Amino acid sequence: MLDRLVDAINKHDIDALTACFSPDYVSTWPVHPARTFTGRDQVRRNWEMMFEARPDIKAAMTARAPAGDEAWAEWEFVGTERNGARFHQRGVIIAVVEDDVITRTRFYMEPVDAPLAQ
Incomplete structure (x- = not known):
């Protein structure tokens, strides 16, 4: 399931991306x-905005650990903002998968700091 989601994000396939989520999906940001929001329709709106704002955005899972119906995964998102600024986030997303769709997530994503000058 999560591999399908990464593939859909990297192809910017909004229909395949939203098909990864249940209609009553819940996204929580502790x-x-x-x-925090609810609903697959909001997933679509969010990613349409993301693809528009960062036309070259790519996603990767750098590590993952299944735990029953949950999947704990480290994610990385990299892209370029329309103004040329770099977009780079890393963190953990905990996804609950039921009937081959994501029903809930908890996001712990943050921007990556630029390296310190030496």
Whole structure:
């Protein structure tokens, strides 16, 4: 399931991407509660905006650990903003998968700091 999601993101295939989520999907951001939302339609709107704002965005899972119906995975998103700035986020996403679709996630994603100058 998560491999299909990564593939859909990297192909910018919005239909395949949204098909990875249940209609009543719940996205929770424990550290940023204002980002929490519900529904596959909102997933579509969010990713349409993401693809528009970062036309070269790519996703990768750098590690994962299945735990029952949950999958704990480290993710990395890299792209270029329309203004030329670099977009780079890493973190953990915990996904609950039921009937081959994602029903819930908990996001712990943050921007990657630029390296310190020596």
